[in-house]
Amino acid sequence: MIAMMRLITYNATMTSTTATKESVTLDPLSRDLLGLIGAHDAEAAGIMAAEAERQATTLELIASENHVSTTVMHAMGSWLTNKYAEGYPGKRYYGGCEFHDQIEDLARDRAKKLFNCGFANVQPHSGANANIAAFMGLLKPGDTVLSLPIKSGGHLSHGLKPNFSGTFFNIVDYDLDPKTELLDYDAIEKIALECKPQMIICGYSAYPREIDFKRFREIADKVDAYLMADIAHIAGLVASGVHPSPFPHAHVVTTTTHKTLRGPRGGLILSDDEEIAKKMDRKVFPGSQGGPLMHIIAAKAIAFGEALKPEFKTYSEQIVKNARALADGLNEAGYRLCSGGTDNHLMLVDLQPRDKDLTGADAEKWLESAGIIVNKNGIPNDPRPPMVTSGLRLGTPALTSRGMQESEMREVASLLDKVMGASGDTATCEQVREEVRTLCAKFPLFH
Ligand code: DSN
Numbered sequence: 001m002i003a004m005m006r007l008i009t010y011n012a013t014m015t016s017t018t019a020t021k022e023s024v025t026l027d028p029l030s031r032d033l034l035g036l037i038g039a040h041d042a043e044a045a046g047i048m049a050a051e052a053e054r055q056a057t058t059l060e061l062i063a064s065e066n067h068v069s070t071t072v073m074h075a076m077g078s079w080l081t082n083k084y085a086e087g088y089p090g091k092r093y094y095g096g097c098e099f100h101d102q103i104e105d106l107a108r109d110r111a112k113k114l115f116n117c118g119f120a121n122v123q124p125h126s127g128a129n130a131n132i133a134a135f136m137g138l139l140k141p142g143d144t145v146l147s148l149p150i151k152s153g154g155h156l157s158h159g160l161k162p163n164f165s166g167t168f169f170n171i172v173d174y175d176l177d178p179k180t181e182l183l184d185y186d187a188i189e190k191i192a193l194e195c196k197p198q199m200i201i202c203g204y205s206a207y208p209r210e211i212d213f214k215r216f217r218e219i220a221d222k223v224d225a226y227l228m229a230d231i232a233h234i235a236g237l238v239a240s241g242v243h244p245s246p247f248p249h250a251h252v253v254t255t256t257t258h259k260t261l262r263g264p265r266g267g268l269i270l271s272d273d274e275e276i277a278k279k280m281d282r283k284v285f286p287g288s289q290g291g292p293l294m295h296i297i298a299a300k301a302i303a304f305g306e307a308l309k310p311e312f313k314t315y316s317e318q319i320v321k322n323a324r325a326l327a328d329g330l331n332e333a334g335y336r337l338c339s340g341g342t343d344n345h346l347m348l349v350d351l352q353p354r355d356k357d358l359t360g361a362d363a364e365k366w367l368e369s370a371g372i373i374v375n376k377n378g379i380p381n382d383p384r385p386p387m388v389t390s391g392l393r394l395g396t397p398a399l400t401s402r403g404m405q406e407s408e409m410r411e412v413a414s415l416l417d418k419v420m421g422a423s424g425d426t427a428t429c430e431q432v433r434e435e436v437r438t439l440c441a442k443f444p445l446f447h
Contacts, residue, residue: 024052024053024056024057024445024446025444025446025447026052026446027070027446027447029070029074030052030070030073030074030446033074033077034048034049034052052446055067055445056440056444056445056446057371057436057437057440057441058371058372058373058436058440059371059372059373059399059412059415059436059439059440060373060398060399061372061373061374061394061395061396061398061399061412062373062374062375062393062395062398063206063233063259063345063346063375063393063394063395063396063397064205064232064233064256064259064395065258065259065395065397065398066258066259066260066262066397066398066401067262067398067401067402067445068258068262068263068264068299068303069262069302069303069306070446070447071302071306072262072263072264072299072302072303072306073299075264075295075298075299075302076264076295076296076298076299077295078295078298079295080100080103080294080295080297080298081293081294081295083096083097083100083294084291085097085100085104085291085292085294086285086286086290086291086292087285088104088281088285089101089102089104089105089108100294100297103294103297103298103301104122104123104292104294104297104301106301107120107122107297107298107300107301107304108120108121108122110301110304110305110308111268111270111300111304112270113304113308114239114304114307114308115238115239115245115247115253115270116245116247117247117253117270117271117272118271118272118274118277119269119270119271119272119273119274119276119277119280120268120269120270121133121268121269121270121277121280121281121284122266122268122292122297122300122301123284123285123289123292123293123297124254124266124267124268124269124284124289125266125267125289125293125296126256126265126266126267127155127157127230127232127254127255127256127267128155128156128157128163128267129267129284129288129289130254130255130256130267130268130269130284131155131157131158131165131228131230131254132157132164132283132288133269133280133283133284133287133288133289134228134252134254134269134280134283135164135165135168135169135199136283136287136288137252137276137279137280137282137283137287138198138199138226138228138251138252138276138279139169139198139199139226140198141168141169142168142169142170143169143170143197143198143199144169144170144171144172144195144196144197144198144199145158145159145165145169145170145171145172145197145198145199145200145201146172146173146174146188146191146192146195146197146199146200146201146225147159147171147172147173147174147200147201148173148174148175148176148183148201148202148204148207149173149175150205151378151382151386152173152175152176152380153176153204153205153206153207153348153380154201154204154205155204155205155230155232157230158171158201158230159171159173159201172191172195172197174187174188174191175187175380176380178380178381180339181338181339181340181380182209182339183207183209183211183212185212185215185216185219188200188216188219189219189222192219192220192222192223192225193222193223196223196225197223197225198225198226199225199226199227199228200216200219200220200225200226200227200228201228201229201230202216202227202228202229202230202246202250203228203229203230203231203232203233203234203246203254204230204233205232205233206346206348206377206393208323208337208338208339208341208342208343208344208346208347208348209339209342209343209344210243210244210343210344211229211234211243211244211246212244213227213229213244213245213246213249213250214249216229216249216250217249217250220251226251226252227249227250227251227252228250228251228252228253228254229246229249229250229252229253229254230253230254230255231246231253231254231255232254232255232256232259233259233260233344233345233346234260234344234345235255235256235257235259235260235261235268236259236260236261236262236307236312236315236316236319236345236397237260237316237319237320237344237345239261239307239312239316240307240312240313240315240316240317241313242313242316242317242319242320243343243344247270247272248272251271251273251276252269252270252271252273252276252280253269253270253271254267254268254269254270255267255268255270256268257300257303259397260316260319260345260397261303261307262303262306262307262312262315262397262401263299263300263302263303263304263306263307264296264299264300264303265296266293266296266297266299266300268300269284315400315401318400318405319345319396319397319400320342320343320344320345321405321406322396322399322400322404322405322406322409323342323344323345323346323347323395323396324341324342325406325409325410325413326347326394326396326409326410326412326413327341327342327347328410328413329409329410329412329413329414330347330349330413330416330417332413333354333413333414333416333417333421334353334354334417335349335350335351335353335354335417336349336350336352336353337349337350338350338379338380338391345395345396345397346393346394346395346396347393347394347395348377348379348380348391348392348393349391349392349393349394350379350390350391351363351390351391351392351420352390354417354420354421355420355421355423358390358420358423359376359384359388359389359390360375360376360377360378360384360388360389360390360391360392361376361387361388361389362423362424363376363392363419363420364376364392365424366419366420366423366424366429367416367419367420369424369426369429369433370415370419370428370429370430370432370433370436371432371433371436371437371440372412372415372416372419372432372436374392374393374394375392375393376388376389376391376392377389377391377392377393378390378391379391396409399412399443402440402443402444402445403443404443408439408443411439412439415432415435415436415439418431418432419432
């Protein structure tokens with residue numbers, strides 16, 4: 001039934017210059033693309049049109065998501081997808097790779113320039129894949145890794161039991177200071193001296209504050225461990241100098257390319273150490289992946305080119321200003337910001353002070369019905385389970401990409417509070433949904 005409704009939505013608008021019943025205007029190439037797909041597969045096109053409409057008419061506050069440029073978006077849908085190119089530029093296992101060598105070199109060179117380091121591997125399909133290669137290159141199965149657990153803001157590929165990291169390695173946790181909710185470097189050093197890890201991981205999925213990479217390296221050096229910085233969340237801020245760089249401190253840096261960096265969905269490994277660089281190349285291919293996604297590598301090259309422009313620094317600065325404005329607005333409305341605020345693109349909101357019965361799961365559901373997309377997130381020492389939680393993680397990269405600034409962030413804070421303050425009351429959610437549509441219409445997504 002839902003598929004049928006989507007089909008009707010799509011068919012009703014196929015001949016117009018818009019894609020959906022909501023009159024969401026697509027950029028010309030996307031419009032042609034949808035027309036082309038629709039002519040061959042109306043069912044798939046209908047679903048794709050519905051998703052375009054969802055993105056254009058809702059407020060995206062998931063801290064790990066972003067809206068890419070139309071250039072990056074369309075590079076991903078190009079003929080570069082047709083090629084197998086196992087190996088690396090100049091050393092491939094297939095013929096016909098001349099231009100794939102060129103595009104991969106372009107991506108690698110731009111990544112090195114962007115992060116000011118000597119080595120880049122642009123082939124990892126994702127951040128988790130980049131981490132698999134880093135673990136394989138630097139460790140033996142059973143080695144000890146010291147990391148922040150997912151419940152405190154870490155990532156599943158940093159040691160969660162069912163993940164490869166927790167399955168094949170001995171994971172020891174460090175944690176945040178329970179009072180300040182900040183990294184406690186002295187406590188981390190103490191645990192490192194006790195457990196003598198082979199690798200220490202810094203870089204997180206839900207930590208709103210600056211990371212002291214230098215201090216982490218000092219700790220790693222004391223126990224002769226590798227330091228891995230997973231900068232997936234903050235890569236764009238690092239690239240533009242808005243967050244300190246993990247170089248020259250980390251032995252290896254892994255990241256995704258699609259969060260604050262605003263590139264295609266994918267991974268990246270960086271290093272300044274020639275020996276580690278060789279290991280990383282071997283552990284990506286043939287160690288853990290086969291054919292690279294050359295259409296994604298082309299889009300990475302383009303995204304890195306965008307991030308090298310001065311406008312990207314302005315964009316990154318605005319992400320942080322917007323996060324502060326949103327955090328201030330929520331704080332004034334009675335919510336508690338974990339660690340007291342934010343230095344980067346995200347914040348963790350403790351819902352309890354506003355309403356002790358309010359859960360992250362309910363808030364996420366109610367907000368979605370009002371057109372505000374967030375994810376529930378455990379707060380440090382959350383008494384509720386991960387599928388319920390007492391908090392939300394909010395981020396500003398996507399709204400900043402649409403051109404929104406501090407005044408809109410204050411409006412967004414008030415919309416969030418309207419929905420949560422009314423415990424998701426249907427009439428309130430419907431009213432906020434209209435306000436969200438109006439706000440989104442002022443900042444068109446596809447152009
Ligand atoms: N799922 C990503 C995030 O939301 O942070 C991490 O992989």
